[in-house]
Structure formats: structure tokens, C-alpha cells
Amino acid sequence: KHWRQPEVKRTKTVCTYCGVGCSFEMWTRDRQILKVQPVEHAPANGISTCIKGKFAWDFVNDPKRLTTPLIRENGQFREASWDEALDLVARRFMQIRDTEGPEKIGFIGSSKASNEEAYLTQKIARLIIGTNSVDNSSRYCQNPATKGLFRTVGYGGDAGTIEDMEKAELIVIVGSNLSENHPVIASKLKAARKLRGQKLIVADVRGHEMAERADIFLRPNASTDMIWASAMARYILDNDLADTEFLETKVNQVEEFRESLAPFTMEFAEQKTGIPKQQLIDAAEMIARADSVCLLWAMGITQHSHGADISTSLSNLLLVTGNYGKPGTGGYPMRGHNNVQGASDFGCLKNMYPGYEKVSNDEVRAKWAKAWGVPPEKLSGEVGSDNFLMVQDAGTEKLQAMYIIGEETAFSDANANSVHDSFSNLEFMVVQDIFLSRTAQFADVVLPACPSVEKEGTFTNTERRIQRFYQVMPPLGNSRPDWEILTDLAKRMGHDWGYTHPSEIMAECAGISEMFKGVSYERLEGWKSQCWPVREDGTDTPLLYTDGFHTDDGKAVLFPLEWKEPAEGPDAEYDLMLDNGRMLEHFQGLNQTGRGERLMSRSPNWFVEVSPELAKEKNIEDGTWVKVTSRRGSVEVQALVTERVRGKTLFMPIHQGKPGLNLLTGEHHDPDVNTPAYKETAVKLEVLPRE
Numbered sequence: 001k002h003w004r005q006p007e008v009k010r011t012k013t014v015c016t017y018c019g020v021g022c023s024f025e026m027w028t029r030d031r032q033i034l035k036v037q038p039v040e041h042a043p044a045n046g047i048s049t050c051i052k053g054k055f056a057w058d059f060v061n062d063p064k065r066l067t068t069p070l071i072r073e074n075g076q077f078r079e080a081s082w083d084e085a086l087d088l089v090a091r092r093f094m095q096i097r098d099t100e101g102p103e104k105i106g107f108i109g110s111s112k113a114s115n116e117e118a119y120l121t122q123k124i125a126r127l128i129i130g131t132n133s134v135d136n137s138s139r140y141c142q143n144p145a146t147k148g149l150f151r152t153v154g155y156g157g158d159a160g161t162i163e164d165m166e167k168a169e170l171i172v173i174v175g176s177n178l179s180e181n182h183p184v185i186a187s188k189l190k191a192a193r194k195l196r197g198q199k200l201i202v203a204d205v206r207g208h209e210m211a212e213r214a215d216i217f218l219r220p221n222a223s224t225d226m227i228w229a230s231a232m233a234r235y236i237l238d239n240d241l242a243d244t245e246f247l248e249t250k251v252n253q254v255e256e257f258r259e260s261l262a263p264f265t266m267e268f269a270e271q272k273t274g275i276p277k278q279q280l281i282d283a284a285e286m287i288a289r290a291d292s293v294c295l296l297w298a299m300g301i302t303q304h305s306h307g308a309d310i311s312t313s314l315s316n317l318l319l320v321t322g323n324y325g326k327p328g329t330g331g332y333p334m335r336g337h338n339n340v341q342g343a344s345d346f347g348c349l350k351n352m353y354p355g356y357e358k359v360s361n362d363e364v365r366a367k368w369a370k371a372w373g374v375p376p377e378k379l380s381g382e383v384g385s386d387n388f389l390m391v392q393d394a395g396t397e398k399l400q401a402m403y404i405i406g407e408e409t410a411f412s413d414a415n416a417n418s419v420h421d422s423f424s425n426l427e428f429m430v431v432q433d434i435f436l437s438r439t440a441q442f443a444d445v446v447l448p449a450c451p452s453v454e455k456e457g458t459f460t461n462t463e464r465r466i467q468r469f470y471q472v473m474p475p476l477g478n479s480r481p482d483w484e485i486l487t488d489l490a491k492r493m494g495h496d497w498g499y500t501h502p503s504e505i506m507a508e509c510a511g512i513s514e515m516f517k518g519v520s521y522e523r524l525e526g527w528k529s530q531c532w533p534v535r536e537d538g539t540d541t542p543l544l545y546t547d548g549f550h551t552d553d554g555k556a557v558l559f560p561l562e563w564k565e566p567a568e569g570p571d572a573e574y575d576l577m578l579d580n581g582r583m584l585e586h587f588q589g590l591n592q593t594g595r596g597e598r599l600m601s602r603s604p605n606w607f608v609e610v611s612p613e614l615a616k617e618k619n620i621e622d623g624t625w626v627k628v629t630s631r632r633g634s635v636e637v638q639a640l641v642t643e644r645v646r647g648k649t650l651f652m653p654i655h656q657g658k659p660g661l662n663l664l665t666g667e668h669h670d671p672d673v674n675t676p677a678y679k680e681t682a683v684k685l686e687v688l689p690r691e
């Protein structure tokens with residue numbers, strides 16, 4: 001049959017591969033995905049998508065999809081009914097809660113599931129179990145950026161929209177391989193550069209595509225970005241290039257901040273970062289003289305032992321130059337997973353209810369308790385445990401049970417061997433996922449969930465834009481949408497919430513949380529969207545801070561910082577630094593993108609990038625097998641010689657079929673946010689004998 005015949009169904013959906021939040025029509029016949037069709041009126045992407053949005057859907061019908069619950073018995077999984085599996089989960093969680101205490105149970109919500117599912121995850125944790133130990137994978141990526149924004153401007157989200165990025169006179173991209181990680185935004189900026197002459201500064205240890213296109217490419221030594229950002233702020237203030245009116249009227253702590261910059265001379269910056277002083281001055285002047293600057297950053301900044309400080313220093317630089325609250329300005333942490341923004345917004349955080357309302361605030365707690373129909377003392381005011389601590393404590397007397405939804409924690413956490421030991425020692429572990437992931441293999445009960453195309457809900461992209469996605473096809477086998485599983489589980493634990501559709505969950509949250517007051521499924525119908533905060537009348541906020549900052553007095557804060565050395569650097573034995581990141585064709589541990597030839601054939605092998613200098617020294621060619629060893633472990637991998645990396649820096653993609661990169665990374669982390677310092681991994685490299 002020709003696929004233009006009327007039985008072809010077209011359904012609006014939202015991509016689940018990155019925080020750009022591309023929406024498009026999916027054309028299907030029964031379960032067959034015929035094509036992805038972009039549309040002009042898609043708010044984030046228009047007619048653009050990348051290779052993943054277009055082609056990475058083979059996993060939906062993969063024969064290895066989980067279609068029935070599994071229970072571990074005598075070390076083996078056996079199939080079970082939903083009644084048996086959910087009864088077991090409910091019984092064991094209530095038993096551990098009642099005998100050991102609620103703090104012995106932890107939840108990791110999914111940054112790929114919907115906002116409504118994030119809301120239910122934290123509701124079960126807080127209301128039924130009585131713990132605030134609920135988190136999501138933002139702990140491993142942009143939590144330090146959020147901290148930097150909380151410290152300086154107040155909201156934990158991008159200051160504006162993709163349209164603002166396109167409007168900016170100058171774009172600064174720091175620690176972000178934008179064209180592979182947020183390809184559609186990169187395309188839009190390439191167009192802005194070509195059509196409008198938008199200027200571009202890139203700062204990165206790796207010479208990726210956007211770096212090649214930049215007017216100025218700053219290549220700092222690993223982990224030193226806070227120094228150049230602070231030195232530029234000092235240079236701008238010292239040379240009367242700051243936006244003084246903005247500072248006088250809209251910013252607090254200007255003098256304290258100025259004093260804190262004393263050590264950050266251009267000479268110090270040149271010495272520590274390795275960037276020539278004149279290049280730093282040129283970049284500082286370009287930033288100061290531009291009418292509008294958007295600064296984008298990602299995990300090259302956040303995954304350090306002081307990622308929150310580095311993020312703060314970038315926001316400080318924007319404040320000094322008056323780059324908040326106007327079109328085409330602001331700080332933009334590029335959110336990685338499709339709903340990592342929403343998972344945090346809707347309360348999968350150890351210290352916040354949905355809408356970033358603090359659990360430690362008595363009034364806030366009383367409000368949520370009233371809405372949920374319980375006395376305030378039923379809700380804990382203690383800040384809970386986060387991903388990092390939960391995984392460290394798992395299997396000890398501090399944490400005995402975990403519920404992990406759609407996260408590949410056994411693969412993506414730093415120091416994988418230690419994570420596997422922790423999971424093996426847990427008394428009870430539940431994993432809810434679409435595949436028997438590496439994490440699920442440690443579980444006692446595995447609950448088969450549905451991918452986005454088999455359910456309805458909303459996602460929030462990097463612009464804080466909430467968008468609806470619609471059911472394209474029915475659930476496969478006995479798999480169920482996460483929101484249905486969580487609702488059913490809650491009922492078995494004595495809380496019959498009676499949700500029949502995710503719109504009812506959103507309506508409940510909007511009725512309680514200030515930030516989402518005017519959010520509703522009606523207002524999000526079809527291709528409509530809303531950027532939070534949303535007022536009761538439905539007015540949303542694409543550009544933040546036009547009427548002041550989200551602080552007590554409406555003024556921003558210049559946050560003084562001190563330079564702190566990274567937790568791990570090179571030494572005589574481990575003399576190389578290992579950078580790591582994503583690739584255009586793949587997503588995380590290949591659970592989804594690894595199940596189709598169209599993507600796998602483009603990038604089938606794991607590799608380590610080696611600089612031409614190092615390759616010459618060690619006699620390495622493309623394809624040479626090498627052993628990369630850190631203080632934690634080692635991996636064998638093939639080399640790719642490229643000028644994208646320089647000198648003694650290596651780069652490895654995070655995607656591989658078996659635990660690899662995280663056998664090398666360590667548990668050192670940013671103490672402000674408990675984000676592992678993935679980018680601070682010192683290694684050595686040996687060439688393996690040729691066969």
C-alpha cells in the first residue's frame with residue numbers, strides 16, 4: 001500500500017533525545033513508523049530536526065522491549081502478572097518504611113518520562129513513603145548550572161528562548177559541543193551567523209564544529225574556566241566597560257564582587273588557563289561591547305569538582321555586562337535529556353516541591369499537605385538524599401531500597417564498579433523501564449513501561465517550554481505508561497488518587513504550585529506551548545527578568561568566588577586528562593539508538609580521540625588498540641587520531657554497549673551539588689601489542 005492512503009495516522013509528538021524539544025508529526029500505520037514530518041509551526045524547531053529525531057525510533061518495536069513484569073526468584077527473573085508485581089512492590093516498600101524508616105528508601109525519577117510522571121514520583125516519595133530522597137539525572141548534568149543561576153538571578157532555567165539566542169548580537173558557547181548535543185539550536189545559530197552576521201565566541205578544551213566556526217576560540221586548560229570568566233569580569237569593571245546603570249539599579253553586592261576579583265588578573269588567567277592574554281582581552285571586549293549576549297553552557301562546565309562555581313562565574317559575567325532581562329540576552333544551561341528540566345521543575349529534587357518550593361519551609365509544606373489531604377506533620381521538612389548519595393549509600397544501613405524509573409544509573413554513574421557493588425547489596429530494588437537495562441539487571445522487580453509514543457503527557461524543554469505529546473500507538477504487550485503504573489502502585493499503598501488521564505495530574509499540580517498556575521492541557525492543545533512561570537490567566541514568560549530578578553528584593557546578586565584547584569589532575573603516572581561527551585548519532589548507553597542500523601551503521605565503534613602530538617609520541621594510528629587506565633580501572637579501545645583534541649587531552653564518547661567510560665571516572669564531586677566531576681579524570685595510555 002502507498003503510505004499516503006487515509007489509514008496513515010499523523011500524530012503530534014515531541015522528540016525524546018535532547019532538551020531542544022523538537023516537535024513534529026509522526027506518520028504511522030498500526031505500529032509501523034513511516035516517517036517523522038517536521039512542521040513550520042513547531043515552536044522550538046520549526047521545520048528542523050536532527051538525525052535522532054528523524055530516525056532513532058526503531059527501539060519502539062524492538063523485540064527486546066519489556067512487555068511483562070519480572071520478579072527475581074533464586075537469582076533469575078521470572079514473568080509475573082501486574083497484580084503480583086505491584087502487590088510485591090507495595091508490600092516491601094511499606095514494610096521497609098514501617099520497620100526501618102522512610103529515609104531508608106530512595107527514588108530516582110526519570111528525566112525522559114513526562115512532567116506528570118515526575119510529579120507522581122515525588123508525590124509517592126513524599127506523601128506515601130515520607131521521604132524527600134527523590135532526585136533525577138540533572139544531578140549528573142546541569143544541577144551545578146541551576147545552582148549558579150539560583151545564586152545570581154533566581155530561576156533555575158534558561159533566561160529566554162531559542163528565538164532569543166537567534167536574536168543575540170553575540171553568542172558565547174562554553175563547554176558545550178552544541179552541533180552534536182543540541183543540533184537544531186546549533187543549526188539556527190549557524191543560520192543567524194550566516195544571515196545576520198551574529199558573532200560567536202567558543203571556549204572549550206575540544207575543537208568541535210562550533211569552535212571551528214567561532215570568531216574567537218578560547219582553548220583553556222582543563223577545569224580552569226572559572227578563572228578566565230572572572231578575569232574578564234575584572235577587566236570589564238577595571239576598564240569602564242561594565243553596564244554601570246544596570247549594576248547600580250538592578251544588582252546587589254557589586255563592591256563585594258569587585259573586591260573578590262583581585263586575584264583574577266589577566267596575567268594570572270593566562271598562566272592558569274594557557275589562553276594568551278591578548279585573546280582573553282579581545283574576547284572580554286567583544287562581550288562588553290556587544291548590545292546583546294547569550295551565553296550557553298553545558299557539561300564541559302558543570303561536571304567538575306567546582307561546576308557550580310564555574311556556572312556562577314559565567315552568570316556573573318553576564319550581569320557585569322547587563323546581559324539579562326532584554327531580548328537576545330541571558331544565561332542558557334543547555335539541558336541534555338528531553339525532560340531533565342521538567343523532572344526538576346515537577347519536584348524530583350531532594351529539597352524542592354514542584355515549582356522549586358522549598359521542603360524546609362513550613363508554609364510551603366503546610367500548603368502541599370493541605371492540597372494532598374494530610375496534616376503538615378505527615379510531610380518531612382528534612383532535605384533528602386540525592387542521586388549521588390543514594391548510590392553511595394545503597395546497600396548500607398543508610399539506604400535499603402530504591403525505585404529507579406527510566407535511568408541507566410548502573411551505566412551512567414561515575415565509578416561504575418562501586419555502583420554495581422552498591423546495587424548488589426540493596427535489600428530491595430525496583431526498576432521501571434522499557435528495556436532490561438544494565439540497571440534493571442540488579443533489580444528485584446522490573447516493571448515494563450512505555451516510551452513516549454505509547455502514552456500522553458507533557459515535556460519541558462531547555463527553554464522552559466511545556467509541550468504536549470500525544471499517543472501515537474497503543475502500549476506494546478502488557479507494558480504500561482509510567483503514570484498509570486505509579487497511580488496503581490499508590491492505590492496498593494492506600495492512596496487511591498483515581499487519575500484517569502495525565503491532564504488531571506497537571507491540573508492538580510497547577511492548582512498548588514505558583515509556577516504552573518495557568519498551565520492546562522487546553523492551553524497546551526496541539527502545537528501550543530507555555531514557558532514557565534505561567535500566570536493564572538495563562539500568560540507565560542518566554543523571557544525572564546524583564547521586570548526584575550527572582551530574588552527577595554528583585555535585584556540580581558553578583559556572587560563572589562574563590563579559585564579552587566580541581567579535585568583530580570594529571571601527575572607523573574596518570575599524565576593525560578580524559579574529556580568525554582556525546583555524539584550526534586547516539587544517546588547515552590545505546591539502549592535506544594543502539595537498536596537500529598540507521599544510526600549504528602553511522603557510528604558503530606567506541607573510540608578514544610588522541611591528538612596528533614600524542615599519536616606521534618606513542619606511534620598511534622587510527623584504529624590502534626590502546627589501554628586507557630585511571631586510578632579506578634581500565635578499558636581497551638581503538639584510537640582515533642584527530643586535531644579536535646590537543647596535546648595531553650583525550651576524548652571518549654559516553655556511548656558504548658558495555659560499561660566503559662565510567663570504569664575510569666571517580667567519585668570526586670562538587671560538594672555544593674554532589675555532581676560527579678566526570679571531566680576531571682586523569683588517565684594513562686598504553687598501546688596494546690598488534691595482533
Ligand code: SF4
Pocket residue numbers: 015016017018019020021022045049050051052053054181182183184185
Ligand atoms: Fe531530538 Fe534534540 Fe535532535 Fe531535536 S535536536 S530532533 S530534540 S535530538
